[in-house]
Amino acid sequence: RNQAANMQAVAAQPASPRLSIKDFSVGDVLGEGAFGSVCVCTRHATQEKFAVKIIEVVHAERHGGIKTVVNERNVLIHLDTHPNIIKLMFTFRDADSLYIILELATGGELFSHIQRLGTCHINCARWLAAELVNALEYIHSKQVIHRDLKPENILLDEGGHIKLVDFGSARMVDSPDEVARFVGTAEYVSPEVLNDEDATCASDLWALGCILFQMLAGAPPFAAESEYLTFKRIEEMDHTFPQNFPETARDLVECLLVTDPQRRLGVAGGYPALKGHEFFGPIDFDAINFLPPPPLEPPTPLPVIEGDTVSNPQLADPHRALLSLNDRNALRERQEGTRWAQLLEEGDVIILATAVFKRRHLSVKRRQLLLIDNVGGPRIFYVDPDTTEVKGDIPWDDLLLAEMLRRGHFQIILPWRTYYLEDCEGSEQTAELWVRTLLNLKARRALQREAAASAR
Missing domain, CATH: 3.30.200.20 (Phosphorylase Kinase; domain 1)
Structure with missing residues (x-):
């Protein structure tokens, strides 16, 4: 019946x-x-x-x-x-x-996007976490506890805004619990639920901390090989922040992953205290749903620096968003320790810098070849590696071509001249990296021109 x-x-x-x-x-x-x-x-x-x-x-x-x-x-x-x-x-x-x-939310699960990206850019993670805070504040004000908060239950709409879904395990605060007391997914379960206590609004805030950690680290904080080991890690508060985890995000996660539910940020101080955390400094919580979210993309890639070689070819990816001022400054700070920092102009970020032989007629000279990203456009120039004196440049042109040759040789072709270059170690991998990066940067420039034209 x-x-x-x-x-x-x-x-x-x-x-x-x-x-x-x-x-x-x-x-x-x-x-x-x-x-x-x-x-x-x-x-x-x-x-x-x-x-x-x-x-x-x-x-x-x-x-x-x-x-x-x-x-x-x-x-x-x-x-x-x-x-x-x-x-x-x-x-x-x-x-x-x-x-x-x-x-219908057509943007897919947040979980799928984290898997695709590996980790999220801090701007993206901050925005999604802020929208999730708004959603939690609303459902908690309506006396509803979600109880199974996880990236699989967060969808994105066509504009990139979140939609919280799957309320089958939800319950009303202070209502008789007709659903099993222990609900949720292992990696996001709070310590009090593990101790067979009722889930509360604080349990959702614990899951919020786990999700923010996952967006920035690529995996939940307590993930292990089995549910038993995951539960053990939660009980022991056994989690480690990756080396490059943003400081303000780390502080927020630590304020959410607190064993005592009454001391979790959002319970202690309520939602005003949670929204007032430094991590959410750039966020306007009232306007956020009326503004376009930042693109879903991975963190700004940091350069690999080995001696005089600098490699950050991901910056040339045609589908990456333009570097923000903060990202550009962070990359500038990272490359300050290189010998080439003194040659950089304001706004310059090194994409590639490797040792090459530059050939012209019968002349062969060892040079350091640098590819630079700047707001005003790319620059390519070559330097005497002994004196760090700039010996010349390869003017960027949107008709530029780059081609692989054999045994570490490659060429940069402009309508008026061809530059013949060779990796000093004869590495075909490095030569291919140069060609691929230059062509990616050319494609990126073309996409930017198309976007600018369509916006007019």
């Missing part, structure tokens, strides 16, 4: 025409859940696209999933509308399945 009542509750539709799955075309599968699949669907009447959760009734009944489905529906109705919470559109059922129609 209770199961039947639950299914009727799922099928109920608030103030909407009676719909069925026949009113929709079901398309590609977006993901698989415990009790069914999530697909793209299109409503025939309006051609609007949504996401539909299709829950197999028999399977859900057998595994106690109906209660979870009803819980999610009720929580989403209670939460109503928030820009960072997935919106419930319709619910209905037929003889075999329950259907939950949700707004």
Whole structure:
């Protein structure tokens, strides 16, 4: 009887025409859940696209999933509308399945983006964490605890803003817990939940700290080879920050990953204290959903410096965003220790600097070849490695070509001249690096011109 009542509750539709799955075309599968699949669907009447959760009734009944489905529906109705919470559109059922129609977030899971990038640029991590803070502040103000906060349950919409999803494990504060007390995913479970205490709003804030750590480090702080080892690490507070973890982010994570839930930032001092943390200094929490997010990209790559060789070819990647002033200053600081720093102009960042033989007619001279990124455009010049005197430049031209030859030889071709160069060690790998980097930089410049033209 209770199961039947639950299914009727799922099928109920608030103030909407009676719909069925026949009113929709079901398309590609977006993901698989415990009790069914999530697909793209299109409503025939309006051609609007949504996401539909299709829950197999028999399977859900057998595994106690109906209660979870009803819980999610009720929580989403209670939460109503928030820009960072997935919106419930319709619910209905037929003889075999329950259907939950949700707004469609086309940007994919945050988890997939972290996997793709390895780690996130600090600007991106700060923005996403701030939107997540807004979402948590809202659901907690509505007396809802998510209880399964993780990157897989954070989607991005087409504009890059977050949508918090999967409220099947959520519960109301102070309500009887009809769902299992221990819920969540091992890497994000708080110490109090491990101790068989009820999850609270503070438990979501612990997960926020784990997610911020993961965005900047590439893996959750307590990840281990098994759930048992993960739980053991959480109990022992056994986590290590990577060497280049940003200081303000580290302080925020340490304020969130506190064993005593009452001392976690956001509980202690409330959300004003959390939003006021130095890490969120550049964020306008009230306007954030009306502004374009920074691009989803990895951190600014740091150069590899070995002796006189400087290598940072990722800066030429055509799909990387332009360096911010802070990134440019950080890279300048990193390369200050090189012999070539004295030759750099304001705003210059070294992409490549390696030793080459420069050939012209019968002359062969050893030179240090430098490729520089600057706001005004790339520069290439060559230096006497003994005196660090600049001996000449290779003017950048958007018609520039670069070609591999054999045995570490390569050439840079301009409409009016060809420069013949050879890696001093005869390394074909280094010669190929030069060619690939120059061509990438050329492609990057072309994309920038196209973007500027389309913006006019």
